[in-house]
Every structure is written in C-alpha cells, then in structure tokens.
Amino acid sequence: MLKNHSIQIRDPFIFPNQLDGKYYLYGSTDKNIWRKGTGFDVYIGTDLENWEGPFPVFRANDSFYSEENFxxxxxxxxxxxxxxxxxxxxxxxxxRGTAILCSERLIGPFEPHSIGPITPKEWDSLDGTLYVDKEGQPWMIFCHEWVEVADGEICAVKLSDNLKEAVADPIILFRASEASWPTAFSHPKRTTKTNYVTDGPFIYQAENGDLMMLWASFVNNVYAQGISRSLTGKITGPWLHDEIPIYKNDGGHGMIFQTFNGNLMLTLHSPNKSPNERPKFIKIIESKGRITVLDNELNNQEK
Structure with missing residues (x-):
C-alpha cells in the first residue's frame, strides 16, 4: 500500500466507482512530465489515503502521435x-493538444479514440475536460495556452456524439485577466511582458443549479485555484469570476467529487514543483453555489 505522501502525481483526477466502492486516482504520473512520455497509471483505494498500484492504463506504441508531455x-x-x-x-x-482515449474498463487499457488531438492543430492547448449539457450535447472545455496567447484562454468546443471529433470551431469563454485574482508575470523566453496562466478547467453543477468552473492560475507566482460561474447556466456563459481563490497554498489543477459517505472533496496537487507534487484531498461544502473549504490536506478523509 502507498500513502498520499509517497505518490508523485500532478493533475489528480478521482473517479469514484459505485460498482466496486473504490476510488480510481489518475493523473500525470511520469516522473519527469516535461520530457519523454511513458504513459498513464492509476492508483486504486477505498479511503483516499491508502492506495494500491500504480497500475498501467495507457502506454504509447511507436505509431502514437506523441512521445512527449503526457x-x-x-x-x-x-x-x-x-x-x-x-x-x-x-x-x-x-x-500540445488534448486527445480522447477509450476503454471498456477503468483499469484500461485505454486506446486512441479520436484521430489525434481534438483541439486545433496549430494551437498550443491543454487540459481538456468533458461537459455534457442539458440537451445532451458533449463539449470539451480546454485551455488555449498562455505560451501562445500570453493571456491564457479557457475555450469550449462542441464534440460529435461519439466523441471522436470537434463539430464546430472553438469559442472563447473567458481570458485569465478577466478575473481579479490571477497576477501577471514575465518570462525570459517570451517576448510578452504580461502573461496570465489558465490551467485545469473542471465543470461542477451546484445543488442550486449553478454551473461552476474550477480553474487554476498564479497569484504572485504561487499556484492557486479559483472558481467562475456561468450567469446563464449555459457553458457559453457569460462567466462571472469569484474575487478570491479558494486555495492559494501552491496547489491547483483541481476537481470536485463526492465520497461514498456523501462528503464533497476537492482534490489538487501541491506543491507545484517537481518532483515534490503530491495529491491533496480537501473537504469542502457547497451551499447556494458557494464553496467553502472546511479542512486543509486531510489525512483521514472519511471521519
């Protein structure tokens, strides 16, 4: 068994499987994600603290369209x-771009499903997530990277019913600078002096029907997690941004899930520097579309 403090992972994502009562923890699991890609692994557990694995769920062959940055x-x-x-x-x-893989099982193997990345070929894009609207239309929500556009964008694109391709051009939902909490930075390898990051969008439907989005950026060069909400309840917005991030202790790329005991949890990775990143599980409550962090970096999640 492995504990959270022993698992190096970025961008943690939990799938709570009601069929077997287990949590499946996915994420960026290569030891050096900035270099050659190996694949993706999953960890499996029952209490968000003790994990079996890692188990390989995807490994690329020589014909795969990427060999770096998985x-x-x-x-x-x-x-x-x-x-x-x-x-x-x-x-x-x-x-960079987001593609879609498919499997009959949570433990894989996952195989290429879309024909290459679905995000525009000439864009630098990342962190695609699935959202299915009330009409049953699937969308991919993703980030158009700051490395290309300086002011990072969060975009949406309609997908085909079989999730194999985009069926329309992407639309910009908002730019990072439209929120008050992210701060700009300069980078020695970029000509732009004012840059804003968008990372890791995740869509969450509140109990009162509010359509909310978690996403990450930086506050004074420290990784942070904030929330925006659609004023119309539609993915196309417009989007209103909470003034204060819900987590600003060098952690982000979060998602929300419900435990088998009915608690709401926020998971993210922290700190943001390799090789020290670890999965964090933070108990939250949601009331009238507002999220409150109750505990920080819980060790016993199901108490």
Missing part, C-alpha cells in the same frame, strides 16, 4: 464506456 488524464463515463481526455505534445508540429 499530461492531465481525466476519465469520464459516457454511454457505457470510459473516455480519457489527456494532453500530448504532437510529433508533427510540437504543439
């Missing part, structure tokens, strides 16, 4: 199968 896998159940949304650096043009 990032941020999310696994969603859709029409009886499991779909992994994950980011890869393309071989053909060295641009």
């Amino acid at each position: 990032w941020a896998p999310e696994v969603h159940e859709y029409r009886g199968k499991y779909y992994m949304f994950a980011t890869f650096l393309r071989k053909d043009n060295q641009r």
Whole structure:
C-alpha cells in the first residue's frame, strides 16, 4: 500500500466507482512530465489515503502521435464506456493538444479514440475536460495556452456524439485577466511582458443549479485555484469570476467529487514543483453555489 505522501502525481483526477466502492486516482504520473512520455497509471483505494498500484492504463506504441508531455488524464463515463481526455505534445508540429482515449474498463487499457488531438492543430492547448449539457450535447472545455496567447484562454468546443471529433470551431469563454485574482508575470523566453496562466478547467453543477468552473492560475507566482460561474447556466456563459481563490497554498489543477459517505472533496496537487507534487484531498461544502473549504490536506478523509 502507498500513502498520499509517497505518490508523485500532478493533475489528480478521482473517479469514484459505485460498482466496486473504490476510488480510481489518475493523473500525470511520469516522473519527469516535461520530457519523454511513458504513459498513464492509476492508483486504486477505498479511503483516499491508502492506495494500491500504480497500475498501467495507457502506454504509447511507436505509431502514437506523441512521445512527449503526457499530461492531465481525466476519465469520464459516457454511454457505457470510459473516455480519457489527456494532453500530448504532437510529433508533427510540437504543439500540445488534448486527445480522447477509450476503454471498456477503468483499469484500461485505454486506446486512441479520436484521430489525434481534438483541439486545433496549430494551437498550443491543454487540459481538456468533458461537459455534457442539458440537451445532451458533449463539449470539451480546454485551455488555449498562455505560451501562445500570453493571456491564457479557457475555450469550449462542441464534440460529435461519439466523441471522436470537434463539430464546430472553438469559442472563447473567458481570458485569465478577466478575473481579479490571477497576477501577471514575465518570462525570459517570451517576448510578452504580461502573461496570465489558465490551467485545469473542471465543470461542477451546484445543488442550486449553478454551473461552476474550477480553474487554476498564479497569484504572485504561487499556484492557486479559483472558481467562475456561468450567469446563464449555459457553458457559453457569460462567466462571472469569484474575487478570491479558494486555495492559494501552491496547489491547483483541481476537481470536485463526492465520497461514498456523501462528503464533497476537492482534490489538487501541491506543491507545484517537481518532483515534490503530491495529491491533496480537501473537504469542502457547497451551499447556494458557494464553496467553502472546511479542512486543509486531510489525512483521514472519511471521519
């Protein structure tokens, strides 16, 4: 068994499987995610603290369209199968993009489903997530990277019913600078002096029907997690941004899930520097569309 403090992982994503009463923890699991990609693993546990694994769920063969930057896998159940949304650096043009893999089982193996990344080929994009609206239309929500556009964007694109391709052009939901809490930074390798990051969008439907989005950026060069909400209840917005991040202790790329005991949890990775990143599980409550952090970095989640 492994404890959370022993698991190096970025971009943690939990799939609570009601069928076997176990949590499946996915994430960026390569020891050096900035270099050659190996694949993705899963950890399996019952209490969010003790884990079996890692078990390999995806390994790329020589014909795969990427061999570098295997990032941020999310696994969603859709029409009886499991779909992994994950980011890869393309071989053909060295641009990052999110593709979709598929498996009959949570433990894989996951195989390529979309024909390469679904995000625009000439864009630097990452961190795609699935959202299915009230009409049953699937969308991918993703980030158009700051490394290309300086002011990072969060975008949405309609997907085909079989999740194999985009069926429309992406639309910009908002830019990072539109929220009050992220701060700008300069980078020695970029000509732009004012840059803002968008990372890890995740869609959450509140009990009162509010459509909310978690996403990450930086506050004075410290990784942080904030929330935005759609004023119309539609993915197309417009989006209103909470003024204060819910987590600003060098952690982000979060998602919300419900435990088998009915508690709401926020998971994210912290700190943000390799190789020290670890999964954090933080108990929260949600009331009238507002999220409150109750405990920080819980060790015994189900008490």
